[in-house]
Amino acid sequence: MTIPEILSEKVLAALAALDLEVPERMRIQVTTAADLRFGDFQSNAAMMLAKFAGKSPRDLAQELADQLSSGDLCEVSVAGPGFLNFTLTPKAWSDLARTQWSSTDLSVSKVDSPQTIVLDFSAPNVAKPMHVGHIRSTIIGECLARVATKLGHKVIKDNHIGDWGTQFGMVTWAWKKGVDEARLEEEPLQELLRLYRAASDASKEDESIREECRAELVKLQQGDAENAAIWTRCLELSRKGLDAIYERLDVSFDHWMGESAYNDALAPLVAKLQESGLARESDGAVCVFSSETVKPKGDPFKINRDGEWQDYPMIVRKGDGAFNYATTDIATVEHRVHEWKTDQIWYVVDFRQGGHFEQLFDVSKRLGYDQVNLVHVSFGTILGKDGKPLKTRAGDLPQLEDVLDDAVKAARIVVDEKSRLDTEEEKAALAELIGVNSVKFTELSHHRMSDYVFDLDKMVALEGDTAPYLLYSYVRSRSIFRKLEDGVTLSAENLNLTEPAEIHMVRMLSRYGDQVKLVLEDYRPNLLATYLLELARAFHSFFEACPVLKSEGQTRESRLIVCDLTSRVLKDGLALLAIDVPERM
RNA sequence: GCACUCGUAGCUCAAUUGGAUAGAGCGCCUGACUACGAAUCAGGAGGUUAGGGGUUCGACUCCCUUCGAGUGUGCCA
Numbered sequence: 001m002t003i004p005e006i007l008s009e010k011v012l013a014a015l016a017a018l019d020l021e022v023p024e025r026m027r028i029q030v031t032t033a034a035d036l037r038f039g040d041f042q043s044n045a046a047m048m049l050a051k052f053a054g055k056s057p058r059d060l061a062q063e064l065a066d067q068l069s070s071g072d073l074c075e076v077s078v079a080g081p082g083f084l085n086f087t088l089t090p091k092a093w094s095d096l097a098r099t100q101w102s103s104t105d106l107s108v109s110k111v112d113s114p115q116t117i118v119l120d121f122s123a124p125n126v127a128k129p130m131h132v133g134h135i136r137s138t139i140i141g142e143c144l145a146r147v148a149t150k151l152g153h154k155v156i157k158d159n160h161i162g163d164w165g166t167q168f169g170m171v172t173w174a175w176k177k178g179v180d181e182a183r184l185e186e187e188p189l190q191e192l193l194r195l196y197r198a199a200s201d202a203s204k205e206d207e208s209i210r211e212e213c214r215a216e217l218v219k220l221q222q223g224d225a226e227n228a229a230i231w232t233r234c235l236e237l238s239r240k241g242l243d244a245i246y247e248r249l250d251v252s253f254d255h256w257m258g259e260s261a262y263n264d265a266l267a268p269l270v271a272k273l274q275e276s277g278l279a280r281e282s283d284g285a286v287c288v289f290s291s292e293t294v295k296p297k298g299d300p301f302k303i304n305r306d307g308e309w310q311d312y313p314m315i316v317r318k319g320d321g322a323f324n325y326a327t328t329d330i331a332t333v334e335h336r337v338h339e340w341k342t343d344q345i346w347y348v349v350d351f352r353q354g355g356h357f358e359q360l361f362d363v364s365k366r367l368g369y370d371q372v373n374l375v376h377v378s379f380g381t382i383l384g385k386d387g388k389p390l391k392t393r394a395g396d397l398p399q400l401e402d403v404l405d406d407a408v409k410a411a412r413i414v415v416d417e418k419s420r421l422d423t424e425e426e427k428a429a430l431a432e433l434i435g436v437n438s439v440k441f442t443e444l445s446h447h448r449m450s451d452y453v454f455d456l457d458k459m460v461a462l463e464g465d466t467a468p469y470l471l472y473s474y475v476r477s478r479s480i481f482r483k484l485e486d487g488v489t490l491s492a493e494n495l496n497l498t499e500p501a502e503i504h505m506v507r508m509l510s511r512y513g514d515q516v517k518l519v520l521e522d523y524r525p526n527l528l529a530t531y532l533l534e535l536a537r538a539f540h541s542f543f544e545a546c547p548v549l550k551s552e553g554q555t556r557e558s559r560l561i562v563c564d565l566t567s568r569v570l571k572d573g574l575a576l577l578a579i580d581v582p583e584r585m
Numbered sequence: 586g587c588a589c590u591c592g593u594a595g596c597u598c599a600a601u602u603g604g605a606u607a608g609a610g611c612g613c614c615u616g617a618c619u620a621c622g623a624a625u626c627a628g629g630a631g632g633u634u635a636g637g638g639g640u641u642c643g644a645c646u647c648c649c650u651u652c653g654a655g656u657g658u659g660c661c662a
Contacts, residue, residue: 032601044604047642057642080605081642125662165662259662285660297588303658304587311659318660325662352656354589380590381655389655418624434624446598449590451655458597462624464610465598472624480621511601518601530599533609540625549621563621585624 002514003096004030004041006073007086011045014067020053030086032511039077039085040507046082057082088507090497094558097506098492101565106572108513110152118156118336119145121348122251125162126238126258127171127196129189130245131397132454133350136379139443139578141348142251143525144377146576147516156254156340160332161242163235163258165325169217170199172230173209176216188237218322221263245401248436250578262331266323269331270316278366279316287313288363300358314359326360333364337372344373346523351378351449377523379448387453403456408435410460414468419585430585434468435460437579441467444577445529465533470574473536474581477567480548480560490564494557501545505562508538512569516576525577532573539566 007030015022022028030043046061053060061078068076068084075087088096100107121141124130130138141157149155174195183191203210220227239256246252270286273279279288289311290301296309303312316327336342347357357376364374381389412431421427442459446452462468481488497503515531518524548559571581 031604034601034604035606038605042604044643047604050642083605123662162662167662283659287659305658306586309587313659315660320660322660324660326660328662350656351590353662355657356662358589378590383655387654414624420622450598451591453597455597458611461611464624466610466624468624469610472622476622476625483621514601522602526599527601530609531601537609537626541627543621544617544626547621551621585622 003088003092003510004032007041007043010068011043011064011084014064015045015049017067018053018063020049022049032514033085036504036507038079038083039087040074041086041088043084043086044082046078046084050082090503093503093506093510094495094497096510097497097562097565098495100509100512101495101561102492106512106565106569107510108150108516111517114152114154115343116154116156116341117148117344117346118158118340118342119148119346119348120158120160120332121145121346122246122253123160123162123349124242125165125167126242127167127192127234129193129241130400132400132403133382133397134400135403135439135443136382136448137348137350138246138249138251139440140377140379140448140523140525141346142249142578143444143528143576144346144348144520144523146578147519147525147528150516150576151520156336156342157252158255158257158336159253161256161258163238164221164260164263164328166214166217167196168220168231168234169213169215170203171195171234172216172220172227173213174199174202175230175234184237189241192234192237221322245404248404249440250580257332257335259325259328262328262335265331265334266327269327269334270323273316273367276367278363282313284319285315286317287315288359289313291362291366300355300362314363326356329356329360330363330367333360333369333372333374334367337369342372344375346375346377348377348379351380354378375523377448380451383451383453389451404436404439406456407439407460408432410456411435411438411462411468414462415585421584430582433580433582434462434471434585437467437471438462440579441470441529441577444525445533447526448524467579470532470536470570470579471581471585473539474567474570474574475583475585476543477539477563477570478583480563483549488557488560490557490561492561494554495561496554496558497562499546501542502559502562505538505542505566508535509562509565509569512573516573519576528573528576532570532577535566535569535573539570 011028028045030041033039033042046064047057050057050060061082061084064084065076065078072089073092074089077085079085119141122138124134145155145157171192180191199213203213216227220231279286290299296302301312302309314326317323336345354376361374383389408431411434415427415431419427419430421430438460497506515528518527546559551559574581
């Protein structure tokens with residue numbers, strides 16, 4: 001049981017002793033204190049129940065405080081408008097730290113009912129290199145996967161790559177006009193991008209070329225041997241390039257079920273939708289319309305034009321007979337439910353597709369997949385330095401690989417200046433680690449819904465709230481153990497904390513499990529990122545205030561345990577953010 | 586027009602989901618290194634949370650409204 005849970009029970013017992021029955025809708029809660037000046041934990045019980053009890057909040061709080069006899073665990077006091085404040089004793093903090101240090105999972109408890117969760121993230125279009133815009137989905141998705149796994153869920157990471165869409169007609173068209181085989185071997189993604197751009201530019205100017213590209217796609221989808229061979233080749237080359245970048249980012253997938261994997265399922269699916277009456281023909285296309293069960297304003301299948309609510313259907317077969325991504329997405333849900341028995345699907349996708357997902361989720365429900373929890377984990381836009389969105393269509397987004405290279409270059413300058421490492425190999429490896437992790441940490445430390453400015457200089461800034469700060473904290477917490485020439489044997493029973501900085505360090509450490517859980521409540525990696533920064537700050541404070549090696553006996557051993565526990569939590573927490581730590585820097 | 590997402594210190598961002606005097610970093614100012622690693626720490630200045638109204642013991646958070654930004658709005662994904 002966690003401390004807040006123990007305290008909640010005590011408060012409930014105190015309420016019972018005062019003959020106060022808590023109405024069902026009121027949830028008495030004990031939370032970590034918002035401000036440490038008031039104690040470690042706080043409860044708003046008295047303020048919530050004051051009216052009900054016919055007493056002033058402060059009087060009721062005082063009566064509760066009198067009931068809650070102070071003991072080994074904590075001191076109880078009343079403050080402000082009627083808060084109950086709990087301040088844990090040093091002994092209680094020492095006990096908590098002892099338990100956490102001795103546990104292999106760092107006191108992060110698993111969820112009660114583990115779920116099977118499919119995580120749909122990254123999903124780049126093949127034949128196009130990833131650009132900066134792909135950072136958000138890729139990094140947030142990987143982080144959520146790691147956190148969910150840590151909490152005991154079964155996670156299936158699926159890279160639903162765009163390997164069947166319009167761009168393939170274009171690449172094929174340009175490929176046939178002349179592909180540079182030599183370059184294809186050396187820089188496959190760059191050559192494929194060149195082909196795509198050539199076709200894209202040409203078809204913008206010439207309607208007939210656009211038709212030719214479309215025809216190439218139709219041939220591919222109908223099984224034309226030559227186009228299929230080109231497609232297979234494209235896929236292999238793209239895969240090679242993508243694998244390299246994912247390895248660099250330390251991101252991995254269990255499956256690569258791209259759009260093409262569902263091609264054969266699409267026609268039967270549309271037939272099923274029509275037979276069941278969910279879909280019907282409209283303007284030559286096959287569409288799913290509103291269920292007419294909700295008000296138009298909240299209906300994803302309605303849209304208001306000139307003051308009138310009109311149908312805004314989901315098109316599952318286009319007028320030309322081709323299927324689109326909506327169809328594929330429904331087929332994908334079916335596959336994940338039937339083959340993988342999933343309980344949940346989390347889509348880590350740009351917020352601009354919100355409307356699409358509302359429709360997809362509604363159709364899935366109407367198809368009978370209402371027991372599956374479908375979540376659109378949406379995120380905002382990455383902006384340029386001018387404050388305007390980096391436009392995807394402009395085609396001039398910086399490529400992800402170049403961004404990583406730039407970040408590594410910037411990191412290298414500081415490494416040369418400050419690092420204690422000796423060899424060129426070590427320095428190069430450290431610069432790579434710092435550069436890549438800085439980009440990842442920048443992403444994860446932002447609220448996913450807010451837009452943020454893509455500023456490379458700030459991203460790789462090496463002081464302040466950054467990845468290097470966290471890495472440095474870890475290195476500092478480890479280096480002290482290298483000073484112990486004979487090594488040391490630590491034992492939990494000798495842990496005894498007295499100094500405020502020690503207590504605060506342990507207080508921060510004890511929050512780890514709750515912070516990890518919090519990430520999944522609203523799919524918010526930035527909460528963990530912020531917590532780790534706070535933890536690191538507390539560690540540096542502790543480290544300056546409390547000499548470790550110069551102290552003696554139990555104090556020394558206690559502080560060494562705090563250092564060890566800190567390094568373990570930092571490493572574990574950073575691993576959840578997909579950030580690896582160096583031992584020296 | 587309508588819908589969605591936003592608007593917090595000069596700048597970049599938080600705020601444990603409705604809690605107490607809204608917190609960090611950068612930048613600025615003052616201190617601390619022949620070092621348990623200064624990629625650090627201790628401290629200072631900086632706010633009418635875009636404006637207005639409402640709900641409540643209590644609002645950055647919920648509701649209404651005005652202003653501003655971004656996005657979406659029938660066969661691209």
